[in-house]
């Protein structure tokens with residue numbers, strides 16, 4: 001069943017279409033990645049879904065409820081982890097989560113249980129009494145997550161939750177996304193980091209200038225880019241016989257020698273099985289090997305092809 005539906009969603013600032021007729025669905029149980037450069041319209045989309053920003057036209061439904069007509073039903077089902085930290089520096093970690101739990105109508109024993117559960121989940125139970133001002137940036141981000149999940153929402157929306165944090169907290173957050181999904185929540189995760197989206201998400205939407213320019217599984221998107229997997233061998237010398245034997249291997253689609261760089265580039269169908277065979281051919285002809293690189297198709301290249309620009313400014 002399609003759990004989240006975007007139907008012709010438009011958001012304008014003055015005359016600029018910040019979100020330009022979005023139409024896509026997210027199934028229950030998915031980890032859906034929204035990938036796009038800064039300013040693509042990801043946060044605007046998320047804020048409309050969470051009912052924090054008015055939609056100009058179109059509608060978004062969650063679990064069959066319209067954000068325009070039944071916003072409270074939608075909000076009950078969503079936990080939103082905003083890009084900007086939404087925690088109170090003057091309240092302890094526990095009091096922060098408790099504050100949000102009360103907003104969701106939790107009270108008494110259940111409230112305490114859920115607050116503890118959320119703090120434990122993000123690895124902050126031991127620091128529950130401490131003020132966020134004593135926390136690292138990553139710990140604050142984790143507290144931000146605890147505040148969004150204590151009511152066990154069916155849909156968790158995370159807007160760039162790993163920007164500017166240390167690698168340990170980053171890994172902790174990525175692992176908690178997987179765990180929340182295993183526990184049954186559907187996840188929407190926005191990022192401009194291609195690697196994160198690739199590692200986490202079962203399906204990906206690529207946004208640019210307010211439009212969804214591509215959608216599909218990683219494999220579908222990579223296929224769409226028309227790229228192929230390549231193995232690049234840096235060799236000590238070239239040998240025509242070896243090259244010809246490599247070309248004739250049934251799992252090799254193309255094989256080209258770049259004589260000036262002393263490299264052989266091989267486009268393959270299935271690298272694990274063919275690699276051994278190709279190494280054997282080089283060895284048989286006494287060709288020393290300096291380096292092998294495996295070049296996989298990636299979403300960055302797809303983005304570049306579709307927009308003529310890089311996903312991230314370097």
Ligand SMILES: Nc1ncnc2c1ncn2[C@@H]1O[C@H](COP(=O)(O)OP(=O)(O)OP(=O)(O)O)[C@@H](O)[C@H]1O
Pocket residue numbers: 013018036037038039040041042043044045083160192
């Ligand atoms: N309140 C506003 N008034 C006018 N323009 C706005 C407003 N909020 C956002 N925008 C513009 O809308 C566009 C999309 O912004 P948005 O924050 O949704 O992008 P994003 O993909 O989330 O990027 P980032 O990763 O930088 O957050 C940007 O050009 C931004 O300047």
